[in-house]
Amino acid sequence: KAGVTQTPRYLIKTRGQQVTLSCSPISGHRSVSWYQQTPGQGLQFLFEYFSETQRNKGNFPGRFSGRQFSNSRSEMNVSTLELGDSALYLCASSLSGGAETQYFGPGTRLLVL
Amino acid sequence: KNQVEQSPQSLIILEGKNCTLQCNYTVSPFSNLRWYKQDTGRGPVSLTIMTFSENTKSNGRYTATLDADTKQSSLHITASQLSDSASYICVVRSGGSYIPTFGRGTSLIVHP
Numbered sequence: 001k002a003g004v005t006q007t008p009r010y011l012i013k014t015r016g017q018q019v020t021l022s023c024s025p026i027s028g029h030r031s032v033s034w035y036q037q038t039p040g041q042g043l044q045f046l047f048e049y050f051s052e053t054q055r056n057k058g059n060f061p062g063r064f065s066g067r068q069f070s071n072s073r074s075e076m077n078v079s080t081l082e083l084g085d086s087a088l089y090l091c092a093s094s095l096s097g098g099a100e101t102q103y104f105g106p107g108t109r110l111l112v113l
Numbered sequence: 114k115n116q117v118e119q120s121p122q123s124l125i126i127l128e129g130k131n132c133t134l135q136c137n138y139t140v141s142p143f144s145n146l147r148w149y150k151q152d153t154g155r156g157p158v159s160l161t162i163m164t165f166s167e168n169t170k171s172n173g174r175y176t177a178t179l180d181a182d183t184k185q186s187s188l189h190i191t192a193s194q195l196s197d198s199a200s201y202i203c204v205v206r207s208g209g210s211y212i213p214t215f216g217r218g219t220s221l222i223v224h225p
Contacts, residue, residue: 041217043157090157097211102159106156
């Protein structure tokens with residue numbers, strides 16, 4: 001069974017631009033969560049989607065948004081990029097979320113110049 | 114505010130030696146605690162999960178303990194191998210919402 005895939009793997013943007021990252025979960029998994037990882041803050045929870053609905057949201061500004069499609073694939077969007085948005089963005093999937101084991105993708109490394 | 118603190122921040126040991134990593138949390142209500150291993154350039158992989166009623170959980174050479182009264186957990190690695198070099202992250206999920214709070218991780222380096 002294929003694992004979680006994320007595209008693109010690397011991205012360079014400039015301040016003020018917007019970016020869209022994509023995540024394809026493991027087949028059959030309906031819960032997708034997004035995380036931001038930086039050297040200073042570590043891993044932080046962005047949001048979780050289940051059956052195309054946002055179920056939980058972390059403490060991030062409204063510039064960070066996401067959505068999930070009927071095939072469980074998910075995208076996250078960051079608008080008006082700031083230098084501090086440079087990070088590794090990780091996506092994780094599980095069957096139905098909650099306390100289940102999540103399986104992480106390799107991440108998208110975003111650099112904002 | 115929910116917090117997860119890990120210690121030490123980094124650790125260097127010789128191959129074959131044992132080590133113990135610590136995790137203290139203030140997350141409430143508590144649902145479960147996981148330890149993840151994250152190799153450089155890859156996503157985290159779950160090692161163990163523990164709920165309120167569990168004291169010890171093993172996964173091969175990895176043994177996690179949980180003291181729910183003192184809100185402390187430890188991850189013990191036995192007979193370390195070079196492949197154990199990684200970041201180990203403690204994650205606590207809140208009851209109800211299951212929103213995770215992450216520790217900043219312990220960076221472990223195993224030298225031959």
